[in-house]
Amino acid sequence: MLDAEFFRRWLLLSADLIDRDAAHLTELDSAIGDADHGSNLQRGFTAVRTALEQESPATPGAVLMLAGRRLISTVGGASGPLYGTLLRRTGKELGESTEVSPGELGEALRAGVAAVAQLGGAKAGDKTMLDSLEPAVAALDDSSASFGAAREAAAKGTLATVPLVARKGRASYLGERSAGHEDPGAASSALIIAALADTSEATK
Amino acid sequence: MLINAPETVVADALRGMAAAHPELNVDVENRVIVRRDAPVAGQVGLVSGGGSGHEPLHGGFVGPGMLSAACPGEVFTSPVPDQMLRAATAVDGGAGVLFIVKNYTGDVLNFDMAAELAEDEGIRLAKVLVNDDVAVIDSLFTAGRRGTGATLFVEKIAGAAAEAGAPLDRVEAIARQVNENSRSFGVALSSVTTPAKGTPTFDLPSGELELGIGIHGEPGRERRSTMTSREIADFAVDAVLEDRPPTGPVLVLVNGMGATPLLELYGFNAEVQRVLTQRGVTVARTLVGNYVTSLDMAGCSVTICQADEELLRWWDAPVQTPGLRWGR
Numbered sequence: 418m419l420d421a422e423f424f425r426r427w428l429l430l431s432a433d434l435i436d437r438d439a440a441h442l443t444e445l446d447s448a449i450g451d452a453d454h455g456s457n458l459q460r461g462f463t464a465v466r467t468a469l470e471q472e473s474p475a476t477p478g479a480v481l482m483l484a485g486r487r488l489i490s491t492v493g494g495a496s497g498p499l500y501g502t503l504l505r506r507t508g509k510e511l512g513e514s515t516e517v518s519p520g521e522l523g524e525a526l527r528a529g530v531a532a533v534a535q536l537g538g539a540k541a542g543d544k545t546m547l548d549s550l551e552p553a554v555a556a557l558d559d560s561s562a563s564f565g566a567a568r569e570a571a572a573k574g575t576l577a578t579v580p581l582v583a584r585k586g587r588a589s590y591l592g593e594r595s596a597g598h599e600d601p602g603a604a605s606s607a608l609i610i611a612a613l614a615d616t617s618e619a620t621k
Numbered sequence: 622m623l624i625n626a627p628e629t630v631v632a633d634a635l636r637g638m639a640a641a642h643p644e645l646n647v648d649v650e651n652r653v654i655v656r657r658d659a660p661v662a663g664q665v666g667l668v669s670g671g672g673s674g675h676e677p678l679h680g681g682f683v684g685p686g687m688l689s690a691a692c693p694g695e696v697f698t699s700p701v702p703d704q705m706l707r708a709a710t711a712v713d714g715g716a717g718v719l720f721i722v723k724n725y726t727g728d729v730l731n732f733d734m735a736a737e738l739a740e741d742e743g744i745r746l747a748k749v750l751v752n753d754d755v756a757v758i759d760s761l762f763t764a765g766r767r768g769t770g771a772t773l774f775v776e777k778i779a780g781a782a783a784e785a786g787a788p789l790d791r792v793e794a795i796a797r798q799v800n801e802n803s804r805s806f807g808v809a810l811s812s813v814t815t816p817a818k819g820t821p822t823f824d825l826p827s828g829e830l831e832l833g834i835g836i837h838g839e840p841g842r843e844r845r846s847t848m849t850s851r852e853i854a855d856f857a858v859d860a861v862l863e864d865r866p867p868t869g870p871v872l873v874l875v876n877g878m879g880a881t882p883l884l885e886l887y888g889f890n891a892e893v894q895r896v897l898t899q900r901g902v903t904v905a906r907t908l909v910g911n912y913v914t915s916l917d918m919a920g921c922s923v924t925i926c927q928a929d930e931e932l933l934r935w936w937d938a939p940v941q942t943p944g945l946r947w948g949r
Binding site for chain 1: 758838
């Protein structure tokens with residue numbers, strides 16, 4: 418079972434991975450966007466880290482809701498509302514339980530990803546964060562072993578964005594010229610999923 | 622770059638703005654710029670905002686006759702809902718608040734979230750989307766047209782109507798009409814360098830230019846080798862006129878992207894006026910300068926807005942802001 422501490426460590430590791438890859442994410446964004454994805458997420462996850470160090474929410478749901486609120490208040494751009502919604506909606510689905518099973522987390526994440534799709538009006542294949550998140554949550558089942566499968570699926574989904582023509586977000590202004598580049602939102606989403614699997618493996 | 626650190630660029634600029642413009646209330650910590658006399662009782666509040674790097678848009682357009690408040694985000698990044706809610710609360714004088722939103726995914730999502738929060742607090746709210754850039758093909762398969770130069774027309778004209786005491790639905794309708802009457806096209810002669818990245822966002826060899834750029838260093842849709850000012854004016858004006866042929870007099874904005882000298886902008890304006898005359902378009906008013914910029918990008922954009930007598934009257938009305946000031 419996964420408790421609030423597990424979710425705290427997941428988000429702190431996400432913040433570490435975003436720190437590590439911030440320059441790379443910004444580089445990806447400069448090819449088809451406006452060269453700030455890494456620094457924006459870094460600012461947001463730094464605020465999440467600070468919030469989680471100052472407050473200790475008692476439930477997994479409350480941890481995710483707190484982190485989501487911080488992202489909405491600090492990131493800006495499209496990423497703030499989209500990542501904030503992902504975490505808040507997932508947290509809301511988890512309810513008040515002090516512990517949740519991997520299967521329950523999988524269900525909640527699927528609802529979170531659906532909320533992102535609805536807010537952004539995008540779908541898989543549009544060259545967005547959904548291209549790594551949707552295969553990732555599809556790979557989740559009742560076992561914590563499936564977190565590893567989700568990590569693989571997200572990484573694969575990210576690579577698969579390279580040939581795609583963007584249909585949403587700033588990259589869509591480029592039309593055909595957006596093809597040939599990895600989507601920065603898919604790449605950062607894959608980091609969050611990787612952090613989930615890494616946290617689970619470190620817990621064993 | 623003339624900066625201390627990428628992380629402090631926006632806060633440093635706001636501190637400097639506060640010092641230069643005591644007539645504005647600049648909240649550096651919460652990143653909101655408000656007219657000092659806000660809220661004005663019975664007057665519709667106009668709130669806009671967007672990523673920083675487009676100065677004087679939006680903060681430089683706060684003041685009597687234009688915006689009531691502006692929310693500057695990080696460079697090229699939409700502000701967050703907290704800022705917009707704070708701005709709406711500060712300017713609501715009981716007649717409601719109009720959000721003027723440039724059509725970018727981030728701005729739209731954040732203003733939508735802020736609008737929900739403001740309505741929860743009992744503020745009457747309307748929203749107008751600015752989407753004037755003809756370089757983007759508007760379809761279900763893109764994020765839609767970008768908001769660029771027309772933002773200045775919308776903020777000035779709706780701001781004058783609000784200042785005169787027009788009710789919220791009227792101010793909203795005027796803002797919407799100005800946007801619908803406006804079209805823009807932009808050209809880059811150099812890339813843009815964001816403080817966060819420190820190197821040019823795209824690689825544009827000298828002697829080449831990029832047609833149909835946005836105001837964030839998004840590369841355009843087509844690259845050409847050097848064109849003269851005359852050729853660029855032909856291309857840009859025709860792109861605008863083809864999309865919406867005017868049936869009456871127009872306002873013209875010849876806008877610099879930040880690094881193009883006024884000398885060149887005025888020369889370009891002469892060519893723009895020539896093309897318009899050749900196409901039989903009557904120009905009622907012209908504004909030339911750096912108003913909707915893209916950091917250190919060299920280049921320009923042309924915005925044309927068909928304006929009837931009422932819109933012209935609002936355009937001519939007094940305005941007192943750091944970036945635009947006339948009349949009275």
